[in-house]
Amino acid sequence: MEIYLLLKVLWWLLLGVLLMGVAIMVGMDMGVGTILRLVGRTDAERRVALNIIGPHWDGNQVWFILGGGAIFAAWPLIYATAFSGLYVVMLLLLWSMIVRPLGFEYRSKIDLPAWRSAWDWALFVSGFVPMLVFGAAVGNMLQGVPFRFEWNLASVYSGSFLSLLNPFAILCGLLAVSLSVYMGGAMLMNRGEDVLYRRAQRLVVRSGLVALALFSLGGIWVYFLDGYQLVQSPDPAIAQTPLQQVVERAVGGWLGNYQRTPLLWLIPFSVYATTLLGVAAARSGRSHLAWWLGALAWIGVIGTVGAAMFPFMMPSSLEPSHSLTVWNASSSQLTLTWMTGWSVVFVPLILWYTSWCFWVMRGKVNERDVASDEHAY
Amino acid sequence: MIDPLVVELSRWQFAATALFHFLFVPLTLGLTFIVAAMETVYVTTGRTIYREMAQFWGKLLLINFALGVATGLTMEFQFGTNWSFYSSFVGDIFGAPLAVEGLMAFFMESTFIGLMVFGWERLSKIQHLIVTYLVALGSNLSALWILVANGFMQAPEGAVFNPLTMRMELASFAELIFGHDAQSKFVHTSIAGYVTAAIFVCGVSAFYMLRKQHMELARRSFRMAALFGVLSAVGVITLGDALGFVGGHAQPTKLAAMEALWRTEKPPVGFNVIAIPDQQKMENAYELQIPYLLTPLVTRSLDHVIPGADTLVAQAKQRIVSGIEAVGALRALQDNPEDEAALSRFLAHEDDLGYGFLVGAYAPDQDPTVADDAAIERAARDAIPSVATIFWSFRVMVACGLLMLMFFILAVIYTLRNTVERQRWFLGASVLMLPVPWIACEAGWLVAEIGRQPWTVYEVLPTWMSVSTHSAGYMLFSLAGFLLLYSIFIVIEMFLMLRAIRQGPSSHRPTGSAGAAGETALAAPVRSAEV
Structure with missing residues (x-):
């Protein structure tokens, strides 16, 4: 049954990869939405910005949808508990996100300033709000979410919507927003020219530094935050429910893994290294390098949280012993095995054809091209 | 404690968002293939009119596609937000097809639709054609996996209950995929999408022919869609019949409701053409019957007993105990x-x-x-779902299906004789046919999903237990939010769609400059009047 243990850890890692995919790819597009009104002062400039990510936003968004499906398949208890426990926040996320496809597809269909301006605001909201919520959700996971289970594993919540948007959660949300602005800006540098390029460059530098400041502040905050620790639980290799363990809370508990395995400190350290190098690369005009370093920074940020929380995935602040962990929230061994098989086949394929699409659409986008292309957004 | 009002509101929200999502899905399923067929003709014959057709219908496809994607996002997460007990109880099985849908299908569809739109000048003809086919394939594979998931709710196969983890767990992936309900429903639903798209193309083309606009494009589009449609209509009815046969065995309660069959009678029993069912008294206040017809229709025999509601309620009582x-x-x-x-x-x-x-x-x-x-x-x-709703939804769906079959037969006759432009009454009828496939699709959803009640997973998990334990206030808030947002969406979408149809393909005017990439005036880089 050791295989089951390995599968659980593998799917915890894969969940991390999916979250990184969402953060990097969807975050990039949302960053462009967030800064659309800043980098583009005229309609023509904004259209260039939109058309830079135009061929890719829809494919990128599937990272988010696949994230939902994969959590459902591999971590059904997380899917069930997190999305319902964070109900109003999830609604904010969904309502802002579902406006985005329309913003891309419908914005340029009608040439009226009021129409286009309205969609520009919609694209701002659908870029800024989801990233804020995405970060805030991770912040809530670090703090613990007020839920508990009944005997049949039906979840019950207490606490209000506003408590989910507390200062620490907002801080995490702003960190996510700033990294998404960084990535969006780097993409605009990659394929934009002239004023668009220069404005994007300024935003990349600033948002990178802001992200670093927020990351540091968050780290200090976590030091004073209640962390969770498994006191007693069944053998991780066997099937179990969250009703069979004992969990305690302790201030600074999230640093336990780092104290036990000091090598882990390399992960948060890498965030500093990649972000600073990324800012320097952006400043010196090496935007592709800046983009990749930003992606590494995202990986570092998400990795930092994962390393702190393992094996916790969604701690309960209401009933700590009902916390969801890597050991008790996964699917059955057979489902995880099947899902592993599907992923082994399709994830490389997805990466391959996504890269191909980016390669086909490579090169600079300018106002003339956009104006003369009837397919453009 | 689960508040019955919360259950009711959660059901309304799911139905509203799913029915809304399902306004856009069928057209995407079919129109991607029609566009791919047009592009195939363009690539093989090199005639630019077919490129113009593919681009024009592709433009309409995208207006529709955007809302399909947007409203699909809601669906992917709604199980978790509003049906949390359901999600943890069957997530081990139900989540897998949704995840595979993302991995195998939706990624492909969404990644390549970007290239389909933006890649005309950057890809070779063959490459672009392949991309278009991958979009069509992706959208249809998406439907396959979603319906595999739905098939599990309708006829749970391939799962066992684990008393230790308190949930249903996967026992056989093959049984899950090849569940009979899943397979016949996939074919039925995707072909229903082809019928929808065919009616859409015929209706819009007829509109142009009535106004004597874009005749080249309209005539050719009409013919392709009519041929595509007649085959699809035959398919959808055949598979619908097969689904009724499969579903009738898997879900006798749905069958009894579809046919307003209250009492178990000696076969062969009659077919109710019209009935006014009375759920309280468990009888029909009025019924118009064709004798002996129902038994051969749904059992393919004359002596199989079809259990009526009375028998089914008695069985349910025993099983409850x-x-x-x-x-x-x-x-x-x-x-x-x-x-x-x-x-x-x-x-x-x-x-x-x-x-x-x-x-x-x-x-x-x-x-x-x-x-x-x-x-x-x-x-x-x-255990007996709402008979009146299901009985009538089913009849509306079947009537629409037969009407569309007759329409397509006439359409094919006229178009092959090249007389369709002169049949002005028929062109008018084609435009009037436009809402029919959507009515059929929505009615079909109602039959399938209300017919499964009172269960979310048939005979495994009841609907009332499946919900998230939100307050009624939260549910009213979210339901109102979705209704508001979606109402705005549909108004914008209809406006843009009608506008794009009115403008038609020739709204593109040549820029005169930079004609490098195109081989003819039609294929040269052009821009629409507004963009």
């Missing part, structure tokens, strides 16, 4: 997993566990183990 035992044993097992007696009691009644849950809705403290006879009686009658 047995299910109560199962729930009691399960609780004992939760307290003490080593309890051998409880385990054997559970195993003896395991198949009826869902019925034990069902009665909880009416039991004191929603605890099935203390349910009295009145509660059992009420729960047993719940």
Whole structure:
């Protein structure tokens, strides 16, 4: 049954990869939405910005949808508990996100300033709000979410919507927003020219530094935050429910893994290294390098949280012993095995054809091209 | 405690968002293939009119596609946000097809639709054609996996209940994928999408022919769609019939409701063409019957007994009594997993566990183990879903299907004789046909999903237990939010769609500059009047 243990850890890692995919790819597009009104002062400039990510936003968004499906398949208890426990926040996320496809597809269909301006605001909201919520959700996971289970594993919540948007959660949300602005800006540098390029460059530098400041502040905050620790639980290799363990809370508990395995400190350290190098690369005009370093920074940020929380995935602040962990929230061994098989086949394929699409659409986008292309957004 | 009002509101929200999503999905399923067919003709013959057709219908496809994607986002997460017990109870099986849908299908569809739109000048003809086919394939594979998931809800196969983890767990992936319901429903639903798209193309083309606009494009589009449509209409009816046959065996309660069959009678029984069902009295206040027809229609025999609602309620009652035992044993097992007696009691009644849950809705403290006879009686009658709704939704769907088949037969005759432009009454009728496939699709959804009630997973998990325990206030808030947002969406979408149709393909005017990439005036870089 050791295989089951390995599968659980593998799917915890894969969940991390999916979250990184969402953060990097969807975050990039949302960053462009967030800064659309800043980098583009005229309609023509904004259209260039939109058309830079135009061929890719829809494919990128599937990272988010696949994230939902994969959590459902591999971590059904997380899917069930997190999305319902964070109900109003999830609604904010969904309502802002579902406006985005329309913003891309419908914005340029009608040439009226009021129409286009309205969609520009919609694209701002659908870029800024989801990233804020995405970060805030991770912040809530670090703090613990007020839920508990009944005997049949039906979840019950207490606490209000506003408590989910507390200062620490907002801080995490702003960190996510700033990294998404960084990535969006780097993409605009990659394929934009002239004023668009220069404005994007300024935003990349600033948002990178802001992200670093927020990351540091968050780290200090976590030091004073209640962390969770498994006191007693069944053998991780066997099937179990969250009703069979004992969990305690302790201030600074999230640093336990780092104290036990000091090598882990390399992960948060890498965030500093990649972000600073990324800012320097952006400043010196090496935007592709800046983009990749930003992606590494995202990986570092998400990795930092994962390393702190393992094996916790969604701690309960209401009933700590009902916390969801890597050991008790996964699917059955057979489902995880099947899902592993599907992923082994399709994830490389997805990466391959996504890269191909980016390669086909490579090169600079300018106002003339956009104006003369009837397919453009 | 689960508030019945919350259950009701969650159901309304799911139905509203799913029916809305399903306004856009069928057209995407079919139109991607029609566009791909047009582009195929362009690539093989090199005639630019077909490129113009592919681009024009592709433009309409995208207006539709955007809302399909947007509203699909809601669906992917709604199980978690509003049906959390359902999600944890069957997520081990139900989540997998949704995840595979993302991996195999939706990624492909969404990644390549970007290239389909933006890649005209950057890809070779063949490459672009392949991209278009991948979009069509992706959208249809998406439907396959979604319907595999739905098939599990309709006829749960390939899963077993694990009393330790308190949930259904995967037993056989093959049984899950190749469930009969899933397979026939996939074909039925995707072909329904082809019919929808064919009517759409015929209707819009007829509109142009009536106004004598864009005749080249309209005539050719009409012909392709009519041929595509007649084959699809035959397919959708055949598969619908197969689905009725499969579904009738898998879900006798749905069948009884579809046919307003209250009493079990000696075969062969009559077919109710019209009925006014009375759920309370469990009889039809009025019925118009064709004698002997129903038995051969749904059992392919003359002597198979079709169980009526009376028999089914009686069976449900027995299974509830047995299910109560199962729930009691399960609780004992939760307290003490080593309890051998409880385990054997559970195993003896395991198949009826869902019925034990069902009665909880009416039991004191929603605890099935203390349910009295009145509660059992009420729960047993719940086993028959709303007969009037299902009976009439089904008839509306079938009537629409037959109407569309007749339409396509005429359309093919006229178009092959090249007389369709002169049949002005028929062109007018084609435009009037436009709403029909959507009515059929929505009615079909109602038959499938209301017909499955009172279960989310047939005979395994009742709907009332499946919900998230939100407050009614939260549910009113979210329902109102979705209704508001979606109302705005549909107004914008209809406006843009009608506008794009009115503008037609020739709204593109040549820029005159930079004609490098195109081989003819039509294919040269052009821009629409507005963009």
